[in-house]
Amino acid sequence: MAPAAADQLQVMASGFTKLMVSQLATRLVTFSMNLLVARQLSPEAYGLSAVQFHLITTTILFLSREGFRRGGLRIQEQTGKEGSTTVAERVLRVSWPILPIGLVLSTAVCAFVLWRSAAQGGDAQYQQAVVAHGVAxxxxxxxxxxxxxxxxxxxxxxxxGIDTAAMITKCGVTLLLVLNGSLHPALVFAASQLAFSCVVLGGYLAYGAQLWSQGQLKVHSWRLDSEDRQTLAITGLFSIQAAEKLLLAEGSKLALVALESGYNQGVYGLVANLGSLVVRLLFTPVEEAAFTAFSRAGLGAAAEPSARGPLAQVLTVAVKAVGLLGLLALSFGPFYSYTLLRVVYSQRWSETEAPFVLGCYTAYLLLLAVNGITEAFVHAVLDPSALKAANALLVVFTAAHVLCSVVLVKAGGAAGLVLADTLNMSLRIAFSLWYIRCYFSKVPGFSTRQLLPSSQVLLACGLVSGCLAASNSHFMASQQLVLHGFWRQAALHVGVGVCCLAALLMRILKAERGTLAQVAGLRRKQE
Structure with missing residues (x-):
C-alpha cells in the first residue's frame, strides 16, 4: 500500500476505533435506558423524546454548527509559522459566530414550537420542556x-471521553426521574438534555483551560486574513448544505409529527432508537473519522489528479468495510425484528407495526452506511464552485424527499417514513458515485465497481436471507407460537440464525481477505 494511503487510513482507523469505543459504552447504556424507559411510558409519551424533542435539538445544533465543523477541518497546520497554536487561533477567529447564530436559531425554533403548541392547546409542562431544550x-x-x-x-x-460522560449522565438522569414518577415525561426529557449539555460544556471548558495554560489559546488578532475569509466562505457553503441535509434527514419526521398521531410517533421513535444503535455505534464514528482523513488527503491530491490513487484506495477500503456491515444488517434484520422486540420490549410492542417498521429500517441501514462514507468523501474534496453545484442539486433532492414523505407517511405511516428515507438515500448515493467516478477518472484501473463487495459475498447474503425467511415463516408463525410457545420457537429460530451467521462470516473472511487484512494491519500499527 502506498505510504500516503496508509497514513490516511491510519488516521481513519485510529479515529474510528476511539470513537467506536466511546459509542459502544454510551450506546449500550442508552439502549438499556431506552429499554427501561419504554417499558414505563406510553407510546405517546415516548414519542415526545424520540421524535419531537429530537427535532428541536437537531434543528438548532445542526444548522448552527455543521458548516463550521466541516469548514474548520480544512484549516491545516501548515497555514502558519506557529504550528498547532496558529490552527487554534484561526479556529477561534472563524468559529465564534456559532454562538450568536445558535442563540437566534434557538429562539426562533422554540418560539415556533410554542406558537404551534398554544394553537393546539398544549400543556404548560410541554412548553417548559421546549424552552429547556432550547437552552440546552x-x-x-x-x-x-x-x-x-x-x-x-x-x-x-x-x-x-466527553461524549461518554455526557451520555451516561443523560441516561442516569432520565432513568432516575422516570422511575421516580413525580415529573411530567416532557420535563424528565428536558432535565436529562440539560444535564447532557452541561457535561459537554464542562468537558470542553476543562480542555480549553488546559490549552490556555499551555499558551495555545491566545488570539493575537481578531482581524480576518485571506485564509480566514476563504474558510468562512466555504463554511457558508457547508452551512447551506447543512440546511438542505437537515431537511433530507429530518423532513420525513416533520411530516410524521404534522400528519400522524402521537402513538405512531412513539412506534417510529422506538424503531429509530433501536435501529440507529448500529448507526451510532459503527457508521457514525467511521464516517467522521473518514471525513477527517479525506479532508487532509484531498487537499494534497486536488492539484495533481494523477496523485489521487492513494485516496481512491482509502475510499475503497472504507466503503467496503461499512458495506459489509450493512449487508449483515440487511441479511438478518428483517427476519429477527419480531423476535427482538418481543424479547426486549415485551409483547406490548411486538404486536404493533413496530416489527415490520424495524425490518424495513434494517434494510435502510445498508444505504445509510454507504452514503455516510461516499458523501463524507465528496464533501471533503469538493472545491467552492463544486460545492455550490452540489448545494443546488441537494435542493432538488430535498424537495423530492419532502414530497415523498408527505405522500408516503399518509399512505403507510411509520413504514412509509422509512421508505421515503430510503428513496432519499438512494438519490444521494447516486450523486456521490457519479462525482467519485469523475474525480478518479484519471486514476488507472479505478472503477466504482471496486467499491462493491465481491459477488461471492453478495450471493452468500442472498442465500442466507432466503434461509432465514424460511426459518421465520416456519418457526415464528402464529399457529406454531400458540402450539409450542414463544420461547421454544424463538430458540430454534435463533439457532438457525447463529449457524447462518457463522457460515456467512466464513465466506466474508475468505472472499474479502484483502480488505480485512488492510484494516487489521492498521489496527496493529495503531496499537
Missing part, C-alpha cells in the same frame, strides 16, 4: 469552538 442547545454550542480545535488536532480520544 445553546449551552452545548458554547463548547463548539473547542470541539473544532480538538478535531483539527485529531484528538479523538478526548471527544470520546
Amino acid at each position: 442547545a445553546v449551552l452545548e454550542l458554547c463548547s463548539e469552538p473547542l470541539y473544532i480545535i480538538s478535531s483539527t488536532r485529531l484528538e479523538f480520544g478526548r471527544r470520546a
Whole structure:
C-alpha cells in the first residue's frame, strides 16, 4: 500500500476505533435506558423524546454548527509559522459566530414550537420542556469552538471521553426521574438534555483551560486574513448544505409529527432508537473519522489528479468495510425484528407495526452506511464552485424527499417514513458515485465497481436471507407460537440464525481477505 494511503487510513482507523469505543459504552447504556424507559411510558409519551424533542435539538445544533465543523477541518497546520497554536487561533477567529447564530436559531425554533403548541392547546409542562431544550442547545454550542480545535488536532480520544460522560449522565438522569414518577415525561426529557449539555460544556471548558495554560489559546488578532475569509466562505457553503441535509434527514419526521398521531410517533421513535444503535455505534464514528482523513488527503491530491490513487484506495477500503456491515444488517434484520422486540420490549410492542417498521429500517441501514462514507468523501474534496453545484442539486433532492414523505407517511405511516428515507438515500448515493467516478477518472484501473463487495459475498447474503425467511415463516408463525410457545420457537429460530451467521462470516473472511487484512494491519500499527 502506498505510504500516503496508509497514513490516511491510519488516521481513519485510529479515529474510528476511539470513537467506536466511546459509542459502544454510551450506546449500550442508552439502549438499556431506552429499554427501561419504554417499558414505563406510553407510546405517546415516548414519542415526545424520540421524535419531537429530537427535532428541536437537531434543528438548532445542526444548522448552527455543521458548516463550521466541516469548514474548520480544512484549516491545516501548515497555514502558519506557529504550528498547532496558529490552527487554534484561526479556529477561534472563524468559529465564534456559532454562538450568536445558535442563540437566534434557538429562539426562533422554540418560539415556533410554542406558537404551534398554544394553537393546539398544549400543556404548560410541554412548553417548559421546549424552552429547556432550547437552552440546552445553546449551552452545548458554547463548547463548539473547542470541539473544532480538538478535531483539527485529531484528538479523538478526548471527544470520546466527553461524549461518554455526557451520555451516561443523560441516561442516569432520565432513568432516575422516570422511575421516580413525580415529573411530567416532557420535563424528565428536558432535565436529562440539560444535564447532557452541561457535561459537554464542562468537558470542553476543562480542555480549553488546559490549552490556555499551555499558551495555545491566545488570539493575537481578531482581524480576518485571506485564509480566514476563504474558510468562512466555504463554511457558508457547508452551512447551506447543512440546511438542505437537515431537511433530507429530518423532513420525513416533520411530516410524521404534522400528519400522524402521537402513538405512531412513539412506534417510529422506538424503531429509530433501536435501529440507529448500529448507526451510532459503527457508521457514525467511521464516517467522521473518514471525513477527517479525506479532508487532509484531498487537499494534497486536488492539484495533481494523477496523485489521487492513494485516496481512491482509502475510499475503497472504507466503503467496503461499512458495506459489509450493512449487508449483515440487511441479511438478518428483517427476519429477527419480531423476535427482538418481543424479547426486549415485551409483547406490548411486538404486536404493533413496530416489527415490520424495524425490518424495513434494517434494510435502510445498508444505504445509510454507504452514503455516510461516499458523501463524507465528496464533501471533503469538493472545491467552492463544486460545492455550490452540489448545494443546488441537494435542493432538488430535498424537495423530492419532502414530497415523498408527505405522500408516503399518509399512505403507510411509520413504514412509509422509512421508505421515503430510503428513496432519499438512494438519490444521494447516486450523486456521490457519479462525482467519485469523475474525480478518479484519471486514476488507472479505478472503477466504482471496486467499491462493491465481491459477488461471492453478495450471493452468500442472498442465500442466507432466503434461509432465514424460511426459518421465520416456519418457526415464528402464529399457529406454531400458540402450539409450542414463544420461547421454544424463538430458540430454534435463533439457532438457525447463529449457524447462518457463522457460515456467512466464513465466506466474508475468505472472499474479502484483502480488505480485512488492510484494516487489521492498521489496527496493529495503531496499537
